[in-house]
Amino acid sequence: MPKKEILLGGDPNSLSLPMSFFSNTDKFSVTAVRDGHEALRVLAEMKPDLAILDINLTERGGDECCKDVKKGGLSPATSMVIMGCLKHRRDIGRCLDARCDALLMKPLVYRQLAGVVTRLLFKERCTSSRFNVRFPIYYGVKPQKLVRDYSADLSTGGLFLETRQIVPVGTSLNVVFTLPGGGTAIMCTARVTWLNGPVLRSEPLLPSGMGLEFLDIDNHGINSIRNFLYSEERQQQSWLSYSVPAFLFSKLGKGGY
DSSP states (O other), X not given: OOOEEEEEESOHHHHHHHHHHHTTSTTEEEEEESBHHHHHHHHHHHOOSEEEEETTOBSSOHHHHHHHHHHXXXXXXXXXXXXXXXXXXXXXXXXXXXXXXXXXEESOOHHHHHHHHHHHHTTOOOOTTOEEOOOEEEEESSTTSOEEEEEEEEOSSEEEEEOSOOOOTTOEEEEEEOOTTOOOOEEEEEXXXXXXXXXXXXXXXXXXXXXXXXXXOOHHHHHHHHHHHHHHHHHHHXXXXXXXXXXXXXXXXOSOO
């Protein structure tokens, strides 16, 4: 598989985590620049898969570079991510106006960065109904022998289970869980659709685990999940009025359920 081309734009302090992150695997080829004019040159010549640019790049800000990509066709296939500051509400407006693909808030956090990269580069389905949400999952091939691990994300169609106890794709599991905030337990079977092994990971940016597709979940379970996710989405959209558009952050997971 050819390496993903990454463009990073910013000062050394703002790029320290991304540089470390992308150097941990041979999946990426990274180019770093210090100003907006250089970023535009690289975008035009290299047409990278992903660009992460500081909103306050000298010469030309990351948001202005993003506008050139989104509106001017400079590098239409490049996913554009802007780094902004939570303390500066004006940064949020600039990022939204630029129509970037994702927004990262400084100081950067590894989990958020990993989620954005996974979604934008490894073809996760973009959907408002999937969220990073961690809660206990009880599961097993036999109903009387369930073990406990934790979810990494959730949708009405399934979830990603973070675990080192990997079973083959196609395995049917009994699954029991209660959504955060309480309520009745949801019980169903689920099929393993893909694996991210603890040693040989198909997606090294995700934790070890399995993608599960719900098979026989009843209407009560589906409605409970839908209402929970709708509530989460509404909370995040409400948060936008005072802080950061959380729905622009990645949702860890992978298509296939």
